[in-house]
Amino acid sequence: MFVCHCGTNIAGVVDIARVVEAAKRMPQVVYVSDNKYTCSDPGQGSIKNAIGEHKLDRVVVSACSPRMHEKTFRKAVAQAGLNPYMLEIANIREHDSWVHAFDKEGATAKAIELVRLAVAKVSRDAQLHARQIGLTKRALVIGGGIAGIQAALDIANSGHEVVVVEREATIGGRMAQVDKTFPTLDCSACILSPKMVELSSHPRVTLLTYAEVVSVKGFLGNFEVEIRQKARKVDHASCTGCGTCWQKCPEKVKSDFDLGLGERTAIYIPFPQAVPPKPVIDLESCRYMKYLAFTASGAEGKKPPQCRICEKLCPTGSIDWEQKDKILTEKFGAIVVATGFKTFDHSAYGEYGAGAYPDVITGLQLERMMSASGPTGGEVRRPSDGAHPKTVVFVSCVGSRDEAKGRAYCSKVCCMYIAKHAIMLKEHDPEVQSFVFYIDIRAGGKGYEEFVRRAQEEYGAIYLRGRVSKIYQEGRKLKVLGEDSLIGRPVEIDADLVVLATGIEPSTGVVDLAQRLSISYDTDRFLVEAHPKLRPVETQTDGVFLAGVCIGPKDIPETVAQGSAAAAKVAALFSQEYITTDPMTATVDLMKCTGCMLCAQVCPFKAIGSQTMRDGKVLANVNESLCKGCGLCAAACRGKAIDLRGFTNQQLLAEVTSLWQ
Amino acid sequence: MAVEFEPKIVGFLCNWCSYAGADMAGTSRMSYPTNIRIIRVPCSGRIDPLFVAKAFQMGADGVLIAGCHPGDCHYAEGNYHLRRRFALLRPFLDYLGIDKERFRLEWVSASEGKRFTEVVTSFTEQVRRIGPRVALGGPRAETSPAEVEAH
Ligand SMILES: Cc1cc2nc3c(=O)[nH]c(=O)nc-3n(C[C@H](O)[C@H](O)[C@H](O)COP(=O)(O)OP(=O)(O)OC[C@H]3O[C@@H](n4cnc5c(N)ncnc54)[C@H](O)[C@@H]3O)c2cc1C
Ligand code: FES
Numbered sequence: 001m002f003v004c005h006c007g008t009n010i011a012g013v014v015d016i017a018r019v020v021e022a023a024k025r026m027p028q029v030v031y032v033s034d035n036k037y038t039c040s041d042p043g044q045g046s047i048k049n050a051i052g053e054h055k056l057d058r059v060v061v062s063a064c065s066p067r068m069h070e071k072t073f074r075k076a077v078a079q080a081g082l083n084p085y086m087l088e089i090a091n092i093r094e095h096d097s098w099v100h101a102f103d104k105e106g107a108t109a110k111a112i113e114l115v116r117l118a119v120a121k122v123s124r125d126a127q128l129h130a131r132q133i134g135l136t137k138r139a140l141v142i143g144g145g146i147a148g149i150q151a152a153l154d155i156a157n158s159g160h161e162v163v164v165v166e167r168e169a170t171i172g173g174r175m176a177q178v179d180k181t182f183p184t185l186d187c188s189a190c191i192l193s194p195k196m197v198e199l200s201s202h203p204r205v206t207l208l209t210y211a212e213v214v215s216v217k218g219f220l221g222n223f224e225v226e227i228r229q230k231a232r233k234v235d236h237a238s239c240t241g242c243g244t245c246w247q248k249c250p251e252k253v254k255s256d257f258d259l260g261l262g263e264r265t266a267i268y269i270p271f272p273q274a275v276p277p278k279p280v281i282d283l284e285s286c287r288y289m290k291y292l293a294f295t296a297s298g299a300e301g302k303k304p305p306q307c308r309i310c311e312k313l314c315p316t317g318s319i320d321w322e323q324k325d326k327i328l329t330e331k332f333g334a335i336v337v338a339t340g341f342k343t344f345d346h347s348a349y350g351e352y353g354a355g356a357y358p359d360v361i362t363g364l365q366l367e368r369m370m371s372a373s374g375p376t377g378g379e380v381r382r383p384s385d386g387a388h389p390k391t392v393v394f395v396s397c398v399g400s401r402d403e404a405k406g407r408a409y410c411s412k413v414c415c416m417y418i419a420k421h422a423i424m425l426k427e428h429d430p431e432v433q434s435f436v437f438y439i440d441i442r443a444g445g446k447g448y449e450e451f452v453r454r455a456q457e458e459y460g461a462i463y464l465r466g467r468v469s470k471i472y473q474e475g476r477k478l479k480v481l482g483e484d485s486l487i488g489r490p491v492e493i494d495a496d497l498v499v500l501a502t503g504i505e506p507s508t509g510v511v512d513l514a515q516r517l518s519i520s521y522d523t524d525r526f527l528v529e530a531h532p533k534l535r536p537v538e539t540q541t542d543g544v545f546l547a548g549v550c551i552g553p554k555d556i557p558e559t560v561a562q563g564s565a566a567a568a569k570v571a572a573l574f575s576q577e578y579i580t581t582d583p584m585t586a587t588v589d590l591m592k593c594t595g596c597m598l599c600a601q602v603c604p605f606k607a608i609g610s611q612t613m614r615d616g617k618v619l620a621n622v623n624e625s626l627c628k629g630c631g632l633c634a635a636a637c638r639g640k641a642i643d644l645r646g647f648t649n650q651q652l653l654a655e656v657t658s659l660w661q
Numbered sequence: 662m663a664v665e666f667e668p669k670i671v672g673f674l675c676n677w678c679s680y681a682g683a684d685m686a687g688t689s690r691m692s693y694p695t696n697i698r699i700i701r702v703p704c705s706g707r708i709d710p711l712f713v714a715k716a717f718q719m720g721a722d723g724v725l726i727a728g729c730h731p732g733d734c735h736y737a738e739g740n741y742h743l744r745r746r747f748a749l750l751r752p753f754l755d756y757l758g759i760d761k762e763r764f765r766l767e768w769v770s771a772s773e774g775k776r777f778t779e780v781v782t783s784f785t786e787q788v789r790r791i792g793p794r795v796a797l798g799g800p801r802a803e804t805s806p807a808e809v810e811a812h
Contacts, residue, residue, distance in 0.1 A: 065684045066701070067676075094687030095699050099778070106695030113698055511732075518735045520678065522772035540677055540771070541735070584703070602706075604737045630736035631707030635746070647703055652712050655700050656671060660719045 001029050001115070002047055004038035004063035006093055013097035015108040019062065022112040028123050030054060039069050044076040051080035058082075058125055060118045062090040062111065068531075083127040085583070085646065090118035113659055120658035124651045132578035133625055135221030136333040139570050140165065142213055142513070145173020146556060147548025148338035149195050150563025151570075155336075156204040158571040163206045163330060164199065165213055165227055167509075170274035171196055173340050174549075177257065179370040181556060182420040183451035189273060189373070196275040210280055214327065216516045217605075219628060220543030221333045221579040229326040232280035234267070239318040241269075241277040245310035253285045255375070259365045261383060262375025267310045272373050281310075281319075288321070334543045334570045335517065337527060338563065339510055341549040344399025344407065344502040352395070352471045352500060358384040359478055360471060360498045363417055370424055380428055382497055385476070388429055389496035393480045394418045394436040395468045400503035401439060407503055409524060412553040414501035415442045419452045421499060422461035434461040435493055437468050437482050445555070464491060471498055504553040517544050526552045537566040545569050584646035585627040586634060592641035593619040599633035599642050608633060608642075668722035668788040670697045672781075673712065675705040677735035678770045679727035685774030693781040696788075697725065704728070706739025710750045713764065717754070723763045723788035727780070730768040740768070760791050 001023045005011035016034050023032045031054045035043045038061055050056060059082065061073050066089040074084035092111040100107035137160050141152045144166030152162045164171065175181075176196075178188040200207050214226040249265035257270040264270070266285040269277060283289050287307035294304055311319040343364050347355040359382045372378035382389055396418060400411040415438065422434040434455075441463070443449045455461045466483035473479075477494040484491050506525040514521045519539040520528040527550050530538040537545050545566040548559040573579075586599075586608070595618045600608040607626035610618045620633075620642060631644040643649055674680040680701050686693070702708055705728025716724050726747065728740040747766045754761050765787075767780045 065680075065687070067681060067684055091684075091699070094684040096687075096695075098687035098690055099692050100695050101690070102692060103695050110695045110698070117698065117700065515732050515737075518737065520681075520733065520771045522770070528771055540681070602742060604739070628736060630704040630739050631702065632704065632736065632739050632742055635707055635709040636742070644703070644707065647707060649709065649711070652700065652702065652709075653715050656712060656715045656721075657719060659669065659671065659698050659721075 001032045001060045001119070002038050002043075002050075002062065003032065003034040003115075004043070004061065004093075005034060005036050006038075006063060006097075007036065010063070010093050010097045013101050013104050013107050014092060014111045015104065018108055019092075019111050019115060023062075023115055023119075026116060026119050028119055029060075031056060038063050039072055044072070047073070047076050048080040051077065051082055056082070058086040058088075058122045060088050060090060060115065060122050062092050062115050062118065064093040065089075065091045065095070068094075083129075085128040086122065086125050088118040088122040088125065090114040116658045116661060117655045120654040121651050124648065124654055126645065126648075128583040128645055130580040130583045131624065132580055133221065135574070135576070135579050136223075136331045137161070137574040138163070138330075138332050139334045139336060139574075140213075140223070140225055140330070140332040141336045141338060143167075143173070143338035143340055143507075143548070143550070144171030144199075144207070144209065145338060145340040145548060145559075146175045146192065146195075147340065147550075147559045147563040148173070148336065149199050150560045151336045151338060151545075151547050151567045152205055153195065153199055153202065154564050154567030155570050156202050158567070158574075159204075160571070160574050161204050161206070163208060163227075163332070165211045166207070166209045167212050168270065169210050169232075169268075169280045170270045170276070171199065171207065171209060172273075172275065174364070175556060176271065176273070177259075177364060177367055177371075179367045179374070180420065180424060182416045183445070183447040185420070185423070189371070193273045196273070200275045207276065208328075209276060213513060213516060216335070216518075221573075222625075223332045223335060223543065225330050225332055225335070227328045227330060229328060231283075231323045231325050233283070233286075233320055233323050234279055234281060235318045235320045235323070236276065236278050238316045239278045239314075240316055241279075242315065244313050244315065245319070246279055248309055248313050250307065250309060251285050251287050253282070258368045258375040259362070261365055261368055334545065334573055336545045336547055336566045336570065337513070337517065337519070337550055338547045338566075339507045339513065339550045341504045341553070342507055344505055346398050346500050346502050348405055349398060349500075351469060352398070352498075353473075357471070357473050357478060357498075358382075359389075359496065360500060362500050362502045363414065363421065364502070366421055366499050367417075370421075370428070380425065380497075387496070390429075390431050390433065391493065391495045392425055392432060392434050392497045392499060393468075393478075393493055393495040394421065394434060394499050394501060396436065396438045396501045398500040398502045399505070400501075407505070407524070410442060410553070411501075411503035412442065413555050414503065415452065416445070416448060416555065418499075418501055419443075419455035419461070422455045423459045426459040426461075434459075435480075435495075436461055436463045437466060438463060439465070439467065445557075466491070504549060506550060510550065517541060519544055519546075526550065537562050537569060543573070581625065582629060584629040584644065585624045586622045586629070586631070586642055586644050588620045588622060589641045589643065590619055592639050594639055594641070595619045596638065598636050598638065602632045602636045604630065604632065666789055666793055668696050668785065668793075669720070670723040670725060670785060670788060671716040671721045672697045672699045672725040672727065673702055673705070673708050674699055674769075675707075675728040675735070675739070676701055676703050678729035678733060678768075679705075679777065681771035682727070682769040682773045682777040685772060686777045687774075689774045691774055691778040693778045694785040696785045697781050704734060704736050704739035705743040706734070706736065706741075708743055708746070710746055713750060717757070717759055717763075717794075720794060721763075722791075722794055723765070723784060725781070725784055726764075726766045727769045727777070728766075730770055733770060758795065762791055763788055763794075
């Protein structure tokens with residue numbers, strides 16, 4: 001038994017000496033020592049020495065959470081020649097000293113009981129043996145934003161096959177919508193497009209755009225994923241992307257890519273540099289589709305036009321009305337999730353017009369306007385009348401740092417893009433005067449603070465510290481009522497254009513995806529990393545990695561770094577020939593099993609089948625490579641014939657009982 | 662003056678969400694009463710009614726079960742099985758003469774350290790209010806910290 005001080009983390013609250021004394025009196029315990037840091041090299045060394053010296057056959061470490069260092073200590077005891085599963089951890093830090101700092105007496109008493117509990121469990125630990133199985137060295141990347149692109153390229157360049165699944169008709173994500181990038185003001189498309197092209201032409205990359213993950217089965221090294229390729233009604237194998245169809249299509253609708261500021265046709269590519277540069281037909285707006293729906297419904301009245309102009313004009317005959325959604329089943333060894341974000345819907349802010357004023361726009365909309373390939377050809381114009389705005393007001397933290405709107409967190413990039421916008425506006429038109437209402441300026445990052453200063457000093461943006469209380473239309477102007485809290489006076493500005501820095505939130509559908517992958521998300525629906533500091537791109541589910549804004553708000557440099565980090569993790573995994581499986585699987589006691597097969601019914605992984613014994617009896621049989629060790633079967637079994645290794649009935653009952661010893 | 666009754670509570674927490682949520686409470690240095698003793702299980706669906714019965718038989722003043730939110734179970738559906746089992750088991754406690762309110766099921770995710778703290782605090786208060794258990798026939802231990810150590 002090794003009791004850890006964890007510096008003062010545990011020892012500052014729990015009376016270690018008393019824990020050691022109590023442990024010494026526990027019947028199965030033959031050796032107790034305490035360490036400053038058990039996880040350190042000398043700490044682990046003392047475990048190994050003691051195992052040899054005192055012929056220990058099982059070990060309890062009373063320290064931090066097993067989720068933190070179980071693996072570390074398993075390795076240490078294995079190095080000393082013990083079976084690595086002859087180890088238990090009493091969590092006296094996260095579950096004790098850290099939460100009971102104000103009750104040292106209670107915490108010490110609790111620590112002793114937690115130790116007793118672990119002793120009860122370890123005494124019933126059995127030797128378990130991990131098995132080695134092969135793995136598929138092929139990765140799936142979900143989301144084709146800059147995070148996904150970077151991850152996929154790095155994995156492909158390390159020699160492995162990658163499939164990228166992107167929901168939209170093009171890869172690129174939000175970065176493709178952005179015009180220039182802070183703090184260097186290099187053009188987003190110029191740095192992104194080459195990467196998009198590189199990805200699509202990479203021999204080891206398969207790009208599936210307009211596709212979604214439907215289901216995920218299996219585990220680390222051996223995932224089986226169903227992917228739905230949505231019907232594009234265009235045969236991409238023969239399409240050359242010549243553009244005749246989208247130039248001639250008569251049906252115009254608002255473009256999602258341009259956030260409603262521009263139009264696109266029913267057969268379209270989202271933007272000129274889209275990858276793949278081949279169109280899809282939007283089933284909802286296509287005239288022929290409407291015609292088909294109308295005739296199928298048998299409704300009376302005037303039929304919509306049949307149209308089919310694209311089909312008539314397509315030089316390669318690539319329009320395929322019969323094309324349906326297709327389900328592909330693919331095998332992967334690792335999965336990277338890079339589903340990014342969307343921006344906060346500001347209709348929640350009634351005081352800012354709830355989306356009713358055309359000249360109150362979002363930061364991302366302004367990006368589209370500034371983009372040379374955007375809806376206004378790079379000119380900033382008021383959506384209401386097309387005039388060039390002269391007075392522009394920026395409102396920060398719309399849907400960020402606002403608990404009343406359920407968004408307590410900071411979106412991190414807004415302060416920076418506001419400064420960028422203020423600079424860009426002035427460059428577009430020197431007569432523009434920008435006002436920025438801010439709460440705090442968050443400009444942590446290389447060259448960031450300097451950048452914000454430039455916006456103020458060189459480009460004359462006026463920064464006002466305070467919230468905007470109301471915006472309303474007055475004639476052609478927007479009245480902005482706010483407060484300058486530094487001088488404590490109300491401010492009123494007649495603006496031509498108001499730009500709301502709408503916060504960042506996870507993409508739609510991320511919760512469904514997380515559930516399919518068995519990974520966690522937090523209350524804001526951002527995906528949860530395995531450890532916030534030390535395992536920032538891993539998840540608790542082995543073989544599933546994360547990158548980019550799906551974890552939390554961040555800028556492009558950080559996103560790219562995470563894409564590469566996730567790829568490095570995948571490459572390291574793929575450098576192995578085998579993976580070791582967790583031996584904590586279910587096991588059947590054939591003497592007790594009656595063959596009722598209730599266990600097979602409750603098993604979520606279809607890991608339990610039957611076996612016919614020599615006497616003709618049909619009994620349960622666990623397929624260990626499918627079993628994930630949830631223990632549902634063990635809890636369901638009436639005869640207690642099936643049990644879970646590592647968490648046996650006997651162990652759990654002994655843990656309970658130990659609390660009254 | 663009577664010393665305030667300190668209940669003993671057994672908590673069964675699934676590894677992936679609630680145990681991690683309890684860890685999160687620790688990492689965030691939140692604070693809750695010391696009465697709970699946490700037993701880690703891989704999934705809430707691993708919890709056999711027998712474990713709960715055993716805890717009450719031993720003299721537990723309360724039993725808390727916590728798992729992932731519906732839909733979030735690491736094994737997809739373990740918590741649904743547990744929820745059904747819980748619904749069947751709870752009324753049964755009445756027959757045993759155990760107040761149903763001593764048995765609680767909560768969903769706590771890995772990031773909900775605050776929620777875990779609130780759950781434990783309110784459950785401890787609730788059990789404290791109900792008061793000590795009446796003997797069941799099984800050993801009812803009136804353990805004090807001192808006695809625990811003396812063992
Ligand atoms: C207005 C604005 C301006 C900005 N300006 C800058 C700047 O100047 N400099 C800077 O460094 N950063 C800037 N940023 C931040 C930058 O946009 C992000 O850091 C970056 O885009 C994050 O990339 P990502 O790949 O994580 O996410 P995204 O770009 O959101 O990409 C995610 C991709 O995944 C896809 N997807 C989502 N869900 C699924 C699913 N279930 N299945 C398949 N695919 C899915 C999406 O369609 C998308 O293509 C700005 C942000 C905003 C809002
Ligand atoms: S893993 Fe948490 S309830 Fe199943």
